[in-house]
Amino acid sequence: xxxxxxxxxxxxxxxxxxxxxxxxxxxxxxxxxxxxxxxxxxxxxxxxxxxxxxxxxxxxxxxxxxxxxxxxxxxxxxxxxxxxxxxxxxxxxxxxxxxxxxxxxxxxxxxxxxxxxxxxxxxxxxxxxxxxxxxxxxxxxxxxxxxxxxxxxxxxxxxxxxxxxxxxxxxxxxxxxxxxxxxxxxxxxxxxxxxxxxxxxxxxxxxxxxxxxxxxxxxxxxxxxxxxxxxxxxxxxxxxxxxxxxxxxxxxxxxxxxxxxxxxxxxxxxxxxxxxxxxxxxxxxxxxxxxxxxxxxxxxxxxxxxxxxxxxxxxxxxxxxxxxxxxxxxxxxxxxxxxxxxxxxxxxxxxxxxxxxxxxxxxxxxxxxxxxxxxxxxxxxxxxxxxxxxxxxxxxxx
Numbered sequence: 235x236x237x238x239x240x241x242x243x244x245x246x247x248x249x250x251x252x253x254x255x256x257x258x259x260x261x262x263x264x265x266x267x268x269x270x271x272x273x274x275x276x277x278x279x280x281x282x283x284x285x286x287x288x289x290x291x292x293x294x295x296x297x298x299x300x301x302x303x304x305x306x307x308x309x310x311x312x313x314x315x316x317x318x319x320x321x322x323x324x325x326x327x328x329x330x331x332x333x334x335x336x337x338x339x340x341x342x343x344x345x346x347x348x349x350x351x352x353x354x355x356x357x358x359x360x361x362x363x364x365x366x367x368x369x370x371x372x373x374x375x376x377x378x379x380x381x382x383x384x385x386x387x388x389x390x391x392x393x394x395x396x397x398x399x400x401x402x403x404x405x406x407x408x409x410x411x412x413x414x415x416x417x418x419x420x421x422x423x424x425x426x427x428x429x430x431x432x433x434x435x436x437x438x439x440x441x442x443x444x445x446x447x448x449x450x451x452x453x454x455x456x457x458x459x460x461x462x463x464x465x466x467x468x469x470x471x472x473x474x475x476x477x478x479x480x481x482x483x484x485x486x487x488x489x490x491x492x493x494x495x496x497x498x499x500x501x502x503x504x505x506x507x508x509x510x511x512x513x514x515x516x517x518x519x520x521x522x523x524x525x526x527x528x529x530x531x532x533x534x535x536x537x538x539x540x541x542x543x544x545x546x547x548x549x550x551x552x553x554x555x556x557x558x559x560x561x562x563x564x565x566x567x568x569x570x571x572x573x574x575x576x577x578x579x580x581x582x583x584x585x586x587x588x589x590x591x592x593x594x595x596x597x598x599x600x601x602x603x604x605x606x607x608x609x610x611x612x613x614x615x616x617x618x619x620x621x622x623x624x625x626x627x628x629x630x631x632x
Contacts, residue, residue, distance in 0.1 A: 235265045235266070235329065235332040235333070236262065236263060236264045236265050236332065236333045236335065237264065237265060237266055237267075237268070237325070237329055237332055237333070237334050237335065238255070238258050238259065238262070238264045238266065238267035238268065238335045238336075238337055238362070239267070239268050239270050239306070239321075239322070239325060239334065239335065239336050239337065239359065240254070240255050240258070240267055240268065240269050240270060240337040240338075241270040241272060241318060241321070241336070241337075241338070242269075242270070242271070242272060243271075243272045243289065243401070244269065244271055244272075244289050244292065244293050244401070245284055245289050245401050245405065246289070246292050246401060246404060246405075246418065246422055246426065246431070247269075247289075247292050247293050247296045247401075247422065248399055248401065248404060248417045248418050248419075248422075249399075249417050249418065249419065250396050250397055250399050250417065251269075251296075252296060252297065252300070252303070252419075253394065253396070254337065254339075254364045254392065254394060254396060255267045255269070255297075255300075255303055255337065256300070256303075257364070257392050257393065257394040258335065258337050258362050258364075258392055259302055259303075261392060261393055261394075262335055262362065264302070264335060265302065266302050266303075266304055267302065267303050267304070267337070268304050268305065268306040269293050269297065269303065269304070269305050269306065270306045270308075270309060270321060271286075271289055271290045271293055271305060271306070271307055271309065271310055272309050272310075272316050273286060273309040273310045273311070273312055273316040284431055284432075285476050286310045287310070287476050288425075288429055288431060288476050290305065290307055290310055291425065291476065292422050292425055292426075293305050295419070295421045295422060295425060296419050296421070296422055306321075308321065308324070309321060317350050317351070318336075318349065318350075318355055319349075319350060319351040319352070319354040319355050319358075322334070322336060322354065322355045322358040322359055323354060323358060325358060325359070326357075326358040326359075333360070334358055334359035334360070335359055335360045335361075335362050336355060336358075336359040336360070336361050336362065337362045337364065337392075338361065338362070338363055338364070339363070339364050339366065339396070340363055340364065340365045340366050340369050340374050341366070342363075343361075343363045343374065343377050343378070343381070343389070344373065344374070344377050346361075346377070346381060347380070347381070347384070352385065353385050353386070355387075356381070356385035356386060356387030356389070357385075357386055357387055358387075359387065360387060360388045360389075360390065361381070361387060361388070361389045361390070362390055362391075362392050363378070363389065363390065363391050363392060364391075364392045364394060364396050365391055365392070365394075365395050365396065366395065366396045366397070366398055367395055367396065367397050367398045368398050374391070378390075378391065397417075399414075399417045404417065404418070404432075405432050408426070408432045409432070409433070409434060427557070428557055428558045429476055429477055429478075429558060430477065430478055430481060430539075430541050430558075430559065431478075433478070433481075433539065433541075435481070435537075435538060435539040437478075437480040437481050437483070437484045438480055439480065441480065441484060442465065442480060442483045442484060442487055445484060445487045445488060445535060445537075446461075446462070446465070446487055448535065449461055449487055449488070449490075449491060452491060452494060453490065453491075453493065453494050454494055457490060457493055457494060459572055460490070460570065460572050460573075461486070461487060461489070461490055462487075463566075463570030463571045463572045463573075464486040464487075464489055464490075464563070464566045464567050464570045465483045465484075465486030465487045465566075466483070466486070466570070466571075467486070467565075467566035467569060467570045467571070468482040468483055468485060468486035468562050468563055468566040469482055469483040469486070471562045471565065471566055471586060471587070471590075472562055474587050475558060475562065475590055477558050477559060477562060481539065481541070481542065481559070482559060482562050482563070482566075484537060484539075484542060485541075485542040485545045485546060485559060485562075485563050486563060486566055488527065488530075488531050488535060488537060488542070488546060489527065489545070489546050489549050489563055489567060490523065490527065491527045491530050491531065491534075491535065491546075492522075492523040492524075492526035492527040492529075492530055493523045493527070495523075495526070497519035497520060497522075498519075500519050500520075500522040500523060500526050501516070501519050501522065503526050503529060504522060504525060504526065507529060509525050509526070509529060512613070512614070514612070514613050514614070515613075521550065521551075521613060523550075524546060524547050524548065524549055524550045524551070525547055527546045527547070528543040528544070528546045528547035529543075531543045531546055541557065541559045542559070544557070544559075544560060545557075545559045545560045545562070545563040545564075546563070548560050548564070548615075549563045549564050549567050550567075550613075551613045551615040551616045551619065552564055552594075552598060552615070552616060552619035552620075553615060553618075553619055554618055554619055554622035555622065556594070556619075558590075561590055561591070561594050562590075564594065564597070565582075565586050565590070565593055565594060565597060568582070568597050569582050569583050569586060569593075569597075576600065577600050578596070578600070581596075582596060582597065591623070591626065591627070591630075592627070594623060595623045595624075595626070595627050598616075598619060598620045598623055599620070601616065601620075602616065602617065602620045
């Protein structure tokens with residue numbers, strides 16, 4: 235076999251990465267190209283705010299239509315720094331009768347001599363280099379010549395000139411310039427949205443503690459205990475489903491921030507700020523605490539992440555096509571540790587970590603059954619949400 239290994243952080247993977255792999259596959263008649271997703275490389279910042287498993291999942295999404303492209307996740311799970319010479323030695327040992335090709339960008343070629351034990355990498359594999367638009371061709375050719383003279387392996391250029399799109403540029407400009415998204419597969423764009431990656435809004439535990447102290451003053455004791463339960467459950471669910479954990483925790487801390495104000499105050503806030511009120515909400519103003527909470531999130535607590543505000547707004551009724559944080563907060567609100575009256579909580583608390591959508595549907599099912607006995611309290615959005623997920627679950631065959 236002829237096996238290609240394409241290493242990188244892929245943070246995020248973009249169309250040029252795929253094009254380089256496909257070029258190598260065709261030009262060198264490779265049987266497979268493995269995308270080797272770096273764990274903690276010694277020479278590059280992986281943007282630590284992005285979970286390693288998110289980068290891995292994005293690669294899997296991006297290559298799923300290409301049967302000759304595969305993922306290699308060994309470095310994600312390897313302890314310590316991920317040195318390429320270790321991985322390439324492993325490849326050479328496993329595929330001792332096969333030809334190995336190591337694919338890199340021209341920027342990596344220019345720094346190759348400074349890598350840890352580059353001579354081992356070149357002994358294990360032929361090095362294929364993808365040039366980029368704007369490269370100093372003389373410098374690239376000189377680096378190729380130097381490497382071919384210095385190391386025992388062979389260094390060659392791919393017959394492909396990559397554009398100048400870089401993952402670092404995508405990360406830095408993702409929310410400033412939507413045109414950078416043209417370089418991404420639509421599935422990657424959706425993944426970035428669902429997992430709230432590269433957001434300009436970052437949160438830490440101190441933010442949670444500070445907001446928690448404010449909530450302790452605003453809420454009744456029992457409501458504050460519930461709030462802590464929602465925040466910690468949201469944190470746990472976020473870790474399980476690869477969502478920024480402190481972002482989820484902040485949403486959990488603030489989800490009931492308007493719960494303990496008067497009905498009159500809730501109506502007044504909505505009317506003064508052009509927040510729509512339904513007939514059901516006028517009749518039962520306590521239902522407005524979600525909408526007012528979303529408003530307070532930004533105006534009173536200076537938390538400007540739109541996903542947090544939206545999750546707070548829909549945490550009671552849900553909404554069709556909920557995003558990942560919406561689901562996390564909706565479920566955390568229902569299953570947090572102090573809850574003890576809802577049906578089949580033990581099952582729901584297990585399913586939440588196995589199949590988030592199934593858990594969401596089960597909660598909606600129980601909620602609609604409960605509300606059917608109090609039909610005048612039913613918010614139409616809840617019914618719309620339930621019907622949406624009935625269809626979703628049928629399509630999944632659940």
